[in-house]
Amino acid sequence: MAKQGVLTPQNEDFPRWYQDILNKAELADNGPVRGTMVIRPYGYALWERMQAEVDQRIKAAGADNAYFPLFIPESYLNRESDHVEGFSPELAVVTQGGGRELAEPVVVRPTSETIINAYFSKWVQSHRDLPLLINQWANVVRWEMRPRIFLRTTEFLWQEGHTAHATRQEARDYAAQILHDVYRDFMESVLAIPVLIGYKTEAERFPGAINSMCLEGMMRDGKALQMGTSHELGQSFATMFDITYLDGEGNQSHVWQTSWGVSSRMVGGLIMAHGDDRGLVVPPRLAPIQAAVVAVRDAEGVVDACRRLAEELGAAGIRAKLDDRTGTGFGRRATDWELKGVPVRVEIGPRDLEQGQATLVSRIGGEKEAVRLSEVPTRVESLLDDIQKRIYDDALAWRDSLISEATTADEVREAAATGFARIPWAKLGPEGEAALAEEAITVRCLQRPDGSLPQDSDESDLVAVCGRSY
RNA sequence: CGGGCUGUGGCGCAGCUUGGUCAGCGCACCUGCUUUGGGAGCAGGGGGUCGCCGGUUCAAAUCCGGCCAGCCCGACCA
Numbered sequence: 001m002a003k004q005g006v007l008t009p010q011n012e013d014f015p016r017w018y019q020d021i022l023n024k025a026e027l028a029d030n031g032p033v034r035g036t037m038v039i040r041p042y043g044y045a046l047w048e049r050m051q052a053e054v055d056q057r058i059k060a061a062g063a064d065n066a067y068f069p070l071f072i073p074e075s076y077l078n079r080e081s082d083h084v085e086g087f088s089p090e091l092a093v094v095t096q097g098g099g100r101e102l103a104e105p106v107v108v109r110p111t112s113e114t115i116i117n118a119y120f121s122k123w124v125q126s127h128r129d130l131p132l133l134i135n136q137w138a139n140v141v142r143w144e145m146r147p148r149i150f151l152r153t154t155e156f157l158w159q160e161g162h163t164a165h166a167t168r169q170e171a172r173d174y175a176a177q178i179l180h181d182v183y184r185d186f187m188e189s190v191l192a193i194p195v196l197i198g199y200k201t202e203a204e205r206f207p208g209a210i211n212s213m214c215l216e217g218m219m220r221d222g223k224a225l226q227m228g229t230s231h232e233l234g235q236s237f238a239t240m241f242d243i244t245y246l247d248g249e250g251n252q253s254h255v256w257q258t259s260w261g262v263s264s265r266m267v268g269g270l271i272m273a274h275g276d277d278r279g280l281v282v283p284p285r286l287a288p289i290q291a292a293v294v295a296v297r298d299a300e301g302v303v304d305a306c307r308r309l310a311e312e313l314g315a316a317g318i319r320a321k322l323d324d325r326t327g328t329g330f331g332r333r334a335t336d337w338e339l340k341g342v343p344v345r346v347e348i349g350p351r352d353l354e355q356g357q358a359t360l361v362s363r364i365g366g367e368k369e370a371v372r373l374s375e376v377p378t379r380v381e382s383l384l385d386d387i388q389k390r391i392y393d394d395a396l397a398w399r400d401s402l403i404s405e406a407t408t409a410d411e412v413r414e415a416a417a418t419g420f421a422r423i424p425w426a427k428l429g430p431e432g433e434a435a436l437a438e439e440a441i442t443v444r445c446l447q448r449p450d451g452s453l454p455q456d457s458d459e460s461d462l463v464a465v466c467g468r469s470y
Numbered sequence: 471c472g473g474g475c476u477g478u479g480g481c482g483c484a485g486c487u488u489g490g491u492c493a494g495c496g497c498a499c500c501u502g503c504u505u506u507g508g509g510a511g512c513a514g515g516g517g518g519u520c521g522c523c524g525g526u527u528c529a530a531a532u533c534c535g536g537c538c539a540g541c542c543c544g545a546c547c548a
Contacts, residue, residue, distance in 0.1 A: 006509065023481085034540085089546065111548090142547065151548090158548065206548095226548065263548040297506045331508035338508095349507050359507085 006335060009277050014221040018148075021271055025280050025339045028149050035147035035154030039264070042340060043150075045288035046267050047157065051137065053190050053286070054159060054262060057182040061174075063133035063161055068115050070138075071106040076114035079240040083113065086207020090142040092154075108141040113208065113233070113259055116162045117241040124164055124255060127247045131174065132164040132255075150268030151225070151470050158263035164243060164255040171256035172211075172232050176453060178260045179213050179230040187227055191266065192283035192392035193217045193273045194399055195227055196420075196465055198445030199457035201433060209259075210234035211457050216444045216465065218399040219272035222419040224444045224469040227269050230260035268470075273395055280341030281363060283391045284384035290319040291380050292337045296349030298326035306348050309358065309376060313346075316377035318384070320346075338363060343387045344380055364390055403465075409436060412466050416441045420467040428464050441466055 006024060008016040022028050027043035030036070039047065055065070074093065077084045092108040095101060109115070116134065124132055137159050144154045161178065165171040179197060187193050200212035209231035217227045237243070238254040247253055274281035284290050293310040295303045303324045313320035321342075323333055330349075337345050347359040357370045360379060364387060371379045402419025406412045409432050415421035416436075425446055428436075433443050446462040448454050454462055 086546090140548085144547075146546095156548070160548095229548070261548060265548050299506095326506070329506050329508085329510050331506085331510075333509090334507090335509045347507075351507070 006339065007277055007279065010220060010275075017275075017277075018268075018271065021275060021280055021339070022149055025341070027267070027271075027280075030149065033154070035144045037149045037153050037155075039157075042288070043267060046270065046282070046286065047264055049286050049288055050186075050191075050262075050266055051159070053186050054182065055135075055137070057186055058135050058159070058161065058178075061133075061178060061182055062131075063135040063163070065136060066134050067136050067138070068109075068112050068119070070109055072109050072112070072115045074105045074107050076118060077107055079114065080208050080236055082236075083208035087111070087142070090144065092141045092143055109138070110140055110142045111259075111261075112136065112138070112140075112160055113162065113237055114241070117237045117243060117257075120162070120164050120255070121241045121243045124243050124245050127166055127245050130164060130166045130245060130255065131170065133161070133174075134163065135159060135161040148268070148470075150271070151265055156264045158261050160261045161259060163258045164238070165257070166245070166247070166253075166255065168232075168234070168256045171258050175211075175213060175230045175232050175258040175260060178258070179215065179228075179453065183215050183228045183230065183260075183262060186262075187215060187217070187266075188392065190283065190285045191270055191273070192285075192388060192395060193227070193269060194392065194396045196445060196447065196451065197453050198447030198462075198465065199454060200229075201430070201443045201446060201457075201464075203430065203433060203437075204443065206231045206259075208233060208236060210236075213453065214445050216469075217269050217273055218395075218402065218420065218467075219269070219470070220275065220398075221272070222402050222468070224420065224467045225265070225269045225272065226444070226469065227266055228260070228262040231258060233257040233259055274391055275341070279339035281391060282341035282343065284343045284388045287341070287343055288319060289321045289340070289342045290384055291344040291346050292321050292323050292342045293346045293348070294323040294330070294333055294337070295326055296330050296347055296352075299350040299353075302348055302350060302353055305353055305373070309346065309348065309373065313377050313380060316381065318377065318380055334361075344383055346376060346380065362387055364394070406466075412436060413439065413441065416467050420444070420465055422463050422465055425462040425464045426460075428466075433464070436466060440468055442469055444469060 007020040010017045026040050028040055029038040031038050087110045091110055093105045095105045120132060139155055139157050141155050144152050147153050163174055184195055184197060187195050195215040195217050197215050200214055206212045211232040213230045214226055215228045216224045219225055235254045235256060237257055243255045244252050271280060291313055293306045295306040306324060307322055310320045310322040343363050345361040352358055357372050358376050359368050360371050361368050404415045404421055406415055406421040406423040412421040412423055443464045443466050445465050446457060449463050
């Protein structure tokens with residue numbers, strides 16, 4: 001029976017498709033206050049998986065988790081001029097507490113550089129205290145005029161790392177290490193999203209940073225999404241918050257700092273980088289549910305066989321979920337798992353059971369194959385590997401097909417209509433950048449011609465990657 | 471903050487021009503039966519101060535005024 005699609009097709013109305021997925025895959029709802037979101041269990045499970053993978057990499061990079069207060073004295077923000085200028089338009093400020101006017105308003109953290117550095121100043125005395133590598137998982141608030149769930153909300157969840165080092169080189173190297181070993185590795189090997197890395201131009205730089213490095217992903221509509229940033233803060237916060245140390249020769253010096261973060265925006269990136277007209281596509285290494293074991297219907301022994309198989313899959317280290325809701329039609333349930341992007345569906349019905357087999361269905365491609373029950377865990381495992389690789393390869397091929405080389409601003413405009421353009425930064429320059437910005441085309445990052453991260457943002461022969469963005 | 475639009479069960483909408491069995495449709499929800507290998511069918515059922523306040527009128531979802539809220543488009547951002 002011919003059915004119309006469950007979702008608005010991407011090429012018909014991409015934003016609508018995105019909205020449909022949020023609802024149908026039960027990812028999130030709008031909160032009661034404009035710009036806020038309620039993250040539903042399945043959406044949160046995706047975030048928890050991201051947290052686990054990122055956290056593990058952060059710790060491997062040597063940083064420790066800590067927690068700093070949600071409320072920051074307004075005066076702290078004011079200490080760094082670029083910082084306050086950058087953030088003041090989007091601050092939420094509390095002026096009352098306990099039924100009284102507060103002597104000094106407190107700001108709901110938009111980011112924690114100021115409050116963390118106020119404590120770094122206490123904790124850092126000697127070169128032996130360096131490097132100081134701290135991370136925190138928290139929510140932050142930046143009042144947004146144009147909210148979109150996961151992509152741009154007034155309150156969002158993130159991780160923010162803050163470090164202090166003895167030398168500029170060491171700080172810069174650490175910021176680059178986070179960019180490569182934590183963020184890029186996570187995004188490419190777990191999220192299966194190929195990212196472009198580089199430096200932000202001065203216009204796009206984080207308020208208070210001397211350099212911002214970033215990772216940019218391409219969404220299915222050809223627009224860019226900044227998936228993460230790593231900043232070199234120089235010594236401005238160290239100066240404002242008086243973070244100094246005594247070196248081995250007895251000289252007092254200011255520390256060099258970094259900060260870096262990824263947020264729940266990545267959930268939006270995941271949706272838009274891989275999703276298709278049938279729903280979400282979740283790469284196996286991320287997937288909270290890697291295999292759904294579906295009892296086709298409640299016939300003799302079917303549910304038991306499914307339960308046993310789900311347990312075996314679990315024992316084999318596969319995140320498996322039993323679907324024994326036989327009161328609901330099979331088609332409905334199959335569609336639900338596709339909407340949720342579960343990589344592999346393992347179906348068992350009476351006919352399968354008779355043959356001593358299960359039917360495996362891949363979320364991408366949708367091929368079905370019959371596998372002997374005893375071989376299912378092994379086969380699922382290899383299928384998951386294939387799917388992980390295929391999702392990445394597809395995303396990479398898609399992205400590369402939408403990047404073109406440009407030598408003039410007009411060529412950039414043309415390319416940006418559907419994807420990204422690469423143009424020598426020397427040919428564009430800040431003036432060309434400003435002109436393109438009028439048409440909502442921005443320089444996403446500056447990178448070397450071979451795509452690698454430059455040593456500095458003013459290295460010669462850099463290429464500007466331009467595009468429309470979220 | 472400037473321009474365009476919209477407020478009707480959980481969601482999406484019709485009804486408004488031509489006031490009066492218009493409070494209705496689809497989805498979702500509940501009950502029962504039949505179903506279950508790709509979003510099941512049939513029957514029955516629950517649920518709405520028609521954004522808010524006021525006005526006109528015998529009578530307002532419908533006409534008038536005000537207010538509020540939200541959406542979309544222009545200046546910032548993970």
